[in-house]
Amino acid sequence: MTLKKSWVESANSAETDFPLNNLPYGVFATEGTAPRCGVAIGDMVLDAAAAEAAGLIALEGGPLLQSGAWNPVMGAGAAVWKDLRRQLVTLLSEGAAEAEALRPMLVPLAGATLCMPFAVTEYTDFYASKNHAFNVGTMFRGPENALPPNWLSIPIGYNGRASSVVVSGSDVRRPWGQLKAPDAELPIFAPCKRFDLELEMGAIVGTPSSGPVSVAEADDMIFGYVLLNDWSARDIQAWEYQPLGPFQAKATATTISPWIVTKAALEPFRAPTPPRERELLPYLAEPGPMLYDIDLSVTLTPAGGVENTISRTNYTNMYYSAAQQLCHHTTSGCSMRVGDLLGSGTISGTEKDTRGSLLELSWGGKEPITLDSGETRSFLEDGDTLTLYGAAQGDGYRVGFGACAGTLLPALDDPFAR
């Protein structure tokens, strides 16, 4: 695939995240206006709500772009997803007859406030990059017992908290929680001291289901993908997570990137999951390549400092695909709904600088990383801004996600003061 040319000049650069090949879906506001559906193109946002209101976009069952969230489009079904993309490509292609009518509906990205692109119905997080599971397991149980016995059979997942999901740019407040030092008998209630990020991808369920669905059906149900930072309080987690899993350690915030990159835009970049080390049960067999070749990176910017890249990895480091995770999620008969969000789990490569969390990068705090300024980090410090980036690289163009950023604010003095 090569770059498709648009009449929006900035979309024709090899450097933009948002060429005509991408057309990701977001929700934006400008000063004094309500949040509305938009489509990123180069350094502009097309006001898709305005285009629909003007009759330049017409969707079956519409209007679908007027609610300030993409859930109505998702709920309209895969035929509408396809038709909308076809209409957008036509409207924004070089030489489009509608260019002059659309031009007033373009808003500079730099002047737009990006909002949550969809209402998160429920949020599930997985644990599905083998390098990550191996690293964490090695730290806690040694390399021989690093992977739990079920790990090579089950795409391990747990339910997260949908109310914790926020859009890039939202500040994150360091939480309080129960902490127990390894040598202490009893816990204390105090601000988290080991606050961390987790580099993940999020898959968005666009088609609902009731009852079990196959991997192929699951893949068809996915509307698109976002970057996802699953902020994690490691010390809260260590004390609380046995026997029923992480709870408050993962409930402070989960940041997603503001643009939903559609599955359609990612099609040229499909890549297989790695060879199976243990044969999977037949229900998890994949009908084709279900991952995507997406380069990912994490930067850390201390308050007033410069941006440091602390990790570079790729989505193909996943052992299980989102389609496999979604299929497994439904095996018990669990219904899935429009707007469900599935976190991939932390994505780590094999090399040290490809690890997707500070827990792994600093090896549990024993090997702090050094920033350009000479400062070190085992875990996050107040004022740190963490940014995830992701893009699939085409021939002379890329399909990017935009930034997924959040700044860590200091803990409250008294968490119960209202």
Added chain:
Amino acid sequence: MTLKKSWVESANSAETDFPLNNLPYGVFATEGTAPRCGVAIGDMVLDAAAAEAAGLIALEGGPLLQSGAWNPVMGAGAAVWKDLRRQLVTLLSEGAAEAEALRPMLVPLAGATLCMPFAVTEYTDFYASKNHAFNVGTMFRGPENALPPNWLSIPIGYNGRASSVVVSGSDVRRPWGQLKAPDAELPIFAPCKRFDLELEMGAIVGTPSSGPVSVAEADDMIFGYVLLNDWSARDIQAWEYQPLGPFQAKATATTISPWIVTKAALEPFRAPTPPRERELLPYLAEPGPMLYDIDLSVTLTPAGGVENTISRTNYTNMYYSAAQQLCHHTTSGCSMRVGDLLGSGTISGTEKDTRGSLLELSWGGKEPITLDSGETRSFLEDGDTLTLYGAAQGDGYRVGFGACAGTLLPALDDPFAR
């Protein structure tokens, strides 16, 4: 407190779950009509939507009773909750001037189909009855290590799946899942063989929050309570739950009773949590009695057979109250929303016949229970109907929940056939 008399005669019996003292909120439909808000009174349902439409009920910010769910009332705030209850007591009291106008708005309970009383926003389940935790821990780790080290400090909870919550009367399909026999090396994908019930209470969040809330504030946020059966696939759970907690084992279904018994109706029955075996951290201190004296029971009715009571217990067997659980839930900054549902965790007493799950009643299947017919049960069999009952006993009246029932259907032949 004694019985308050109503002009609805059947509400004046000591045997009804729904005297004037109760006035629980549900959603009902009759043949050919859409689900609408109703209030149970004796053996009737007051069509509250009709009463509001006729101007007999008037609420600030209303109409609030026309949506087929109680979420708008919850979201209107505690002053509206109080005002609605006051209006209902007036309307339904003996001698009320409005009796004749209201009589046509009464529908026999026997002819009403009961629907989900509210939209479940997110669902969290806890593990907070000490006897239950001790029983389960003893089975898996022996009595010395029965309670996890954090259990006496943390109201342990995990996020469940809101899409799994169904109303009493909904059938439940035996799930498929990954099962690994203790002596097998690898799992198989097969129908669950150890399907179980869990007797719980559910607390419904009516007031949203952002940031941590105290136990007292948490108590104020609770709108009401329901009975809750957290159906559990024990064999799926055993293989999947380490390290991140139960997932598909708990996602098949969670059945709630159809009537929300308001906190106001339960006020006369407040009871304290038991003495602390380890001093709680100050943030979990209770400003007063936060449990309720509610008798609970479970019956099992085999297909075509008679109803057997298999457990009798009381809500005061909880170690942590719903207010403590909700407070803990917010410590990390986790936002709570209108319609969030909190399961108490399985409620077990100290005696064998007060245990709230078959896992405990049959001691992991080693001591099957015997039904009146001579049949035995270690876990549930296809066709079994499980029913939970609950009521607080007043002086000559009771505040009951109605039945919380579900019948287990056989597993699908092929879970992926569509």
